Amino acid sequence: MKLSVAQLAAMIDHTLLKPFITNQDLQKLCDEAKEYHFKTVAINNAAIPFCREALKSSGVLCDAAVSFPLGQSTLETKVFETIDAIEKGAREVDYVVNLVEIKNQNWTYVEDEMQRIVAVCDKRQVISKVIFETCYLTDEEKRRLCQVALKVKPTFIKTSTGFGTKGATLEDVRLMKSCVGDAISIKASGGIRSMEDALAMIEAGAGRIGTSSGVAIVDQYRLHQAEAASK
Template sequence: MNLTIDELANMIDYTLLKPDISNKDLFQLCQDAIKYNFKTVAINNAVILFCKKILKGSNVLCDAAVSFPLGQSTIETKVFETIDAIEKGAGEVDYVVNIVEIKNDNWAYIEEEMREIVEACNERGAISKVIFENCYLSDDEKKKLCEVALKVKPTFIKTSTGFGNGVATIEDVKLMKACVGDNIKIKAAGGIRDIQSVLKFIEAGASRIGTSSGVKIIEEYKKLKSKK
């Protein structure tokens, strides 16, 4: 793979979504993101203003997690949270679908939810990402969710929150890619912690990687590149 170090770094959403963190942790996250030129810092909404100040003057965006990690908020709540996150300074939004309504086979609800959130992002110039949380879905449900996404056209569809009972898999990325082709981008996230995994996910069709191991991954990639 002929990606430059900067190109790979710009495909990474550098993640810190734990509940037991401090401003010191967030400061370090943002400093590392600036140093390595990551695409975003993926954070919970309450800390957007804090991170936005640290990132000022850099190209790194705030990536807000909406209805995270369960997705069990109403459409109205998710839309409000999306708009609030963007107004606070988020340039990208990752929201979790309502899995209960998928299990209810209520695809009209899922489409309406996606449409309202994606429209809220589009109207405000923000990138939208739909988190499937594939570990709870059958392959048929994943395919139906891809079909809804093809109608609504979010910027990305995403494998996982990293908080479910499963992680991103190559098989899921391939399935999602087969369904949406080049019409929607794919983000792989959840349990991705080394460069070999990252390269496999990119080869399978992912164009964005969510990880809390961004620094480690880039340092590994530098060593890999130096050997060639």
Template structure:
């Protein structure tokens, strides 16, 4: 894999989604993101104005979390949250699907939700990511979600919130890639903490990595590249 350090860093959404943080923690997150040129800082929406101001002029985007982490708010609530996040300064949006309606086999609802949120992002030319939360889904449900995504065309489909019972797996990324081919990008997130895992996920088909260990991962990659 012939990625430069900067190319690897640009594939990382640098994540801080814990509830028990302060602006000091968010400031450090933004400083690290600017230093390493990560693609985004992935944050809860209340933190967007502070991070947007801190990141001003850097090129690092704010990545909003919508319906996070359970996905159990209404379509109208998620659409409002998406628009509000964009208006506050979000440059990308990750939303959690309604797993209840997946388990109800209500795929019309799932498609409508995805369509309306993706349309809200498209209107503002904002990257959209659909969080599957694969740890709660059967393989058939994952495949059906991929089929819906192929109709709606979000920018990315994503493995996990990092707050469920499991995170990203290579098997899930491979399954998602097999379903959507190169028509939709894939984000792997949840439990990814070292460079070996990152490279394995990229090899399996991931185009973006969500992690709170971005600094550690890039430093590991620098050492790996320098030793080649």
């Protein structure tokens, strides 16, 4: 894996999505993101104004979680939430697909939802990520969802919220990569807690890592690189 420490850090969305956090926790998240030069802080939308101010002039972006974690908001609500998050300072948006409509095989709805949310992001020059929540999908449903994404062209497709029964797996990242190739980037998230986990996901095809263990991952990688250089 020929990545510098800085390159690895810039692939990480530093995540804090727990429901019982304080502003002190958010400040710590932002301070770490600035110190380590992570790509974003991934947060619930109510935290965006606080984090936007804490990250001012740092280059670290706010990444909003839309219809999180179930994806069961109405389409109109998801669109409004996306616009509201962007207006409050989000520069990236991760939204959860409507899993019920996938199970209903209502692919017209799924495509329309994706099209409308991605269009909102594209119009405002904001990165869009579609969360599949792969633990609840069959491989065929994952492939079909990839086909929809290839039509709509979000910036990323993403494995998981981290709140499902399972997070990212190498098999799912490889499957998604095999479907979309280089046309759409892939974000792996959920259960990625070590340097080895992160590097394996990147090797499998992920271009972004969502994790609450970013500090530990980068520290492990920095030590690993230093040890390798001293040999």
